[in-house]
Amino acid sequence: MRSLFIAASLLIATTTVAQTAAQKKATFINNLMKQMTLDEKIGQLNLVTPGGAVTGSVVSSDVEAKLKKGQVGGLFGIDGPAKIRQAQEIAVKESRLHIPLIFGLDVIHGHKTVFPIPLGLSASWDMALIERSARIAANEATADGLNWTFSPMVDISRDPRWGRISEGNGEDPYLGSQIAKAMVKGYQGDDLSKNNTLLACVKHFALYGGAEGGRDYNTVDMSKVRMYNEYLPPYKAAVEAGVGTVMSSFNVIDGVPATGNKWLLTDLLRKQWGFKGMVVSDYTSVNEMSNHGVGDLQAVSAQSLNAGLEMDMVGEGFLTTLKKSLKEGKVTLAQIETACRHILEAKYDLGLFDDPYRYCSEDRAKNEILSAANRAEARMIAARTFVLLKNEKQLLPLKKNGTIAVVGPLADSRRNMLGTWSVAGQHDKSVTVLEGIKASAGSTNVLYAKGANLSDDPVFAKKINVFGTEIEIDKRSPDEMIKEALEAASKSDVIVAVVGEAADMTGEASSMASLDIQPSQKKLLHALKATGKPIVMVLYTGRPLTLNWEAANMDAILNVWFGGTEGGNAVGDVLFGAYNPSGKLSASFPYSVGQIPVYHSMLNTGRPYNNEEFSKFKSNYLDIPNQPLFPFGFGLSYTKFEYSAVSLSASSLKIGGTIKATVTVKNTGSFDGEEVVQLYLRDVVGSISRPMRELKGFQKIFLKAGESKEVTFIIHSNDLKFYNSALQFVNETGDYELFIGTNSAETQKAAFKLTN
Structure with missing residues (x-):
């Protein structure tokens, strides 16, 4: 009884501390915002770059003057403790309210110690390793003066013509979701106020990897069923992992540019998913809405703010038009203040109000960047x-x-x-x-x-x-x-x-x-x-x-x-x-x-071709096979791995319950080696057509030559849920097939039923 009392007391104390911390932050931000003019509030919404590492043809002008006027909330495109301290000093010492800047950079696959490109990292199927790469990147970036990274990019892509497939995690939402969580954890750690953790930004929200023709910045058009089941899960996983910021994408969604899409940035991101952080545009994506044909700069800036965008990267549409839009009733003061609050909260969480120069240590930069230990880990990874x-x-x-x-x-x-x-x-x-x-x-x-x-x-x-x-x-x-x-x-x-x-x-x-x-x-x-x-x-x-x-x-x-x-x-x-x-x-x-597109989780057709002898009036090509040259999950080893048949703990699974699937994997070659054991599921009969195979689990194991290991997956009925045509996340009873193997095309199969 006494132990229960102690546990309850500790819970109450922890909750009280958390409430006190939240109240302290709210009080600080409230008091600061009461002192801010409208121009200063709008200024916090302005993210600029003096040049350097940029992704567009536009570079911000008169940056120093704007810093002094409190017209800048953050800078990106520079690094180095000396440069960042110089800019921070202007903001802190020469602006009226001394509000510190946030400093960002595209730390995508490492900072100075560069790791494999994200598509390469994803091929490791090793979440601990991927998280470690992000942790090292965060340590180096913060030692170099930075506190915000525009990563991870988690866009699903099934079109390799699209160049940015290199920057993501491939074609699968389950694998992409696991990587999204690992990257966010690696960057942000468990306390953003530490001087070696980095504010993450999941991008590009949303669907950017579905660009038609694989042409960058191009139109994306897909059903909401596909969005929810196949393209949105990695972003959602990042939000659930506590990612601090989200970046809008360049493309349209249902004909509306993502940067000004209220359904996306408010209804989905905030109301359905409960995101509490800050939303930033991509590079001049507010301005580029005009090219999509939805209005001039004032109109698209107002639309973006109304949609839920809060920080304008480089375009300065917010800075130059929001005051006018407020006077004309096209935006509200509450919207401007909400956006400003989220940006100030991010700075507070990073500890910048306590010490604006906490990321400007020359000693850290000398000792922790491109160190021998970091290079050794980069080699291993x-x-x-x-x-x-x-x-x-x-x-x-x-x-x-x-x-x-x-x-x-x-x-x-x-x-x-x-x-x-x-x-x-x-x-x-x-x-x-x-x-x-x-x-x-x-x-x-x-x-x-x-x-x-x-x-x-x-x-x-x-x-x-x-x-x-x-x-x-x-x-x-x-x-x-x-x-x-x-x-x-x-x-x-x-x-x-x-x-x-x-x-x-x-x-x-x-x-x-x-x-x-x-x-x-x-x-x-x-x-x-x-x-x-x-x-x-x-x-x-x-x-x-x-x-x-x-x-x-x-x-x-x-x-x-x-x-x-x-x-x-x-x-x-x-x-x-x-x-x-x-x-x-x-x-x-x-x-x-x-x-293209060819991927492992495709739907069946009414006239399926199953790689049998050619037959007319089947869904096939005359000149090539249907299947890819190298399938998802494929990769050889210097040794050989042999899989037993799949053993299930039961022939049926009740909603709310679990079932175990087990295989024995044996290293039959002469080299020690690692194998990624992959689990796929298929819903045989559903209310809508379901993929032939969906990745639902994997384990990376090490086996010495001649060694065997039993590998068990526990499948919960929640793993079988999907979004139906009404966008309800549901279980449907019936027949399921389970596949375990070395890649998506070479597997052992078992079957079970899902019941009430």
């Missing part, structure tokens, strides 16, 4: 994201003897190692693949030849080289470079061809109509194939590519995405067997662009 797509005759891992010819335009390219959206990354600190191979090769003789340009097209190269020279066209002719590569190959026992995309061939505004490897590199690969020597293709890419010829003709293919600062060393680790690759695709690789 990168290796765990690589996906082995092919390994004929166990060519990999390579032996540490003989001679290797390392060829290809990305083999010794330091500039391309970090990948897209590595804003603060230092390219000169990155490790090349050639360096990584030499460091891991032991007594192996390593020869090198560039072999080809990333592209021979100067017009294309100019488009890619906006942020620096990533495609460098050699002074030598393509034939001269291939000749040099063939000379190196002739002296070698095995060829390692390092090919693929330049860093900014993916990312924002990097849509591609063709997903083939560039013709210059294709020509090199064909020439190398003609030598008859075994070839390992090391593939750098920020998206699924069409690799039909490569899959048929290369002896081994290791997809390394863009591995970041230590990516070259990680490639060496994997090629020579210091680490056995365990990555699994989070986005399907198509046979052809004409097949």
